Amino acid sequence: EVQLVESGGGLVQPGGSLRLSCAASGFTFSSYWMSWVRQAPGKGLEWVANIKQDGSEKYYVDSVKGRFTISKDNAKNSLYLQMNSLRAEDTAVYYCAGNVWNWFDPWGQGTPVTVAS
Amino acid sequence: QSALTQPASVSGSPGQSITISCTGTSSDVGTYNLVSWYQQLPGKAPKLMIYEGSKRPSGVSNRFSGSKSGNTASLTISGLQAEDEADYYCCSYAGSNTYVFGTGTKVTVL
Numbered sequence: 001e002v003q004l005v006e007s008g009g010g011l012v013q014p015g016g017s018l019r020l021s022c023a024a025s026g027f028t029f030s031s032y033w034m035s036w037v038r039q040a041p042g043k044g045l046e047w048v049a050n051i052k053q054d055g056s057e058k059y060y061v062d063s064v065k066g067r068f069t070i071s072k073d074n075a076k077n078s079l080y081l082q083m084n085s086l087r088a089e090d091t092a093v094y095y096c097a098g099n100v101w102n103w104f105d106p107w108g109q110g111t112p113v114t115v116a117s
Numbered sequence: 118q119s120a121l122t123q124p125a126s127v128s129g130s131p132g133q134s135i136t137i138s139c140t141g142t143s144s145d146v147g148t149y150n151l152v153s154w155y156q157q158l159p160g161k162a163p164k165l166m167i168y169e170g171s172k173r174p175s176g177v178s179n180r181f182s183g184s185k186s187g188n189t190a191s192l193t194i195s196g197l198q199a200e201d202e203a204d205y206y207c208c209s210y211a212g213s214n215t216y217v218f219g220t221g222t223k224v225t226v227l
Contacts, residue, residue, distance in 0.1 A: 044219065045155070046120075050214060059214040059215055102168070104163070104208070
């Protein structure tokens with residue numbers, strides 16, 4: 001069964017850091033581009049970042065550049081998102097997703113991140 | 118990287134057809150035939166419904182179809198069913214390995 005399971009979300013103060021993880025199974029993780037997509041409470045989806053199969057290329061939405069870092073460990077079938085200098089506007093459910101060519105499939109169930117004091 | 122524009126809500130009666138529009142710019146929807154559509158049920162993760170503008174993944178009902186004209190992509194749901202009630206999002210490739218999602222549309226089955 002194809003599965004993505006995120007973890008690492010939680011409550012963090014403004015300016016703090018958090019590292020999200022996404023464990024993949026049931027497909028050849030090393031062959032996939034992967035992305036993080038977030039959804040603020042009651043809002044729409046926003047693409048955050050993606051990474052090439054071997055980790056050699058990474059791209060980010062402007063609002064997180066310089067603060068977030070996406071990484072991938074093919075040996076562990078895992079995707080990560082290191083989030084620094086967090087802001088209230090980063091509060092969202094964060095989904096990891098396979099970035100197949102130019103669409104997103106599969107998706108994880110999401111992990112919530114709340115940035116508040 | 119502005120979000121693509123979708124109507125906030127669309128409704129229809131069972132059996133009817135509805136169409137959701139997704140308007141972008143010449144930098145995304147208008148240039149690339151790489152629009153995908155996602156269904157999101159309440160409290161659930163999004164599900165891929167259409168990719169590359171009009172292709173359906175295995176297992177997705179043929180009641181769902183996609184098209185594009187100029188800077189606007191569209192998702193049509195024919196034979197509307199109660200189970201189709203959900204939020205729907207379009208997404209377009211925006212160049213340089215970046216993506217932009219639509220604002221989302223809530224579909225209500227009357």
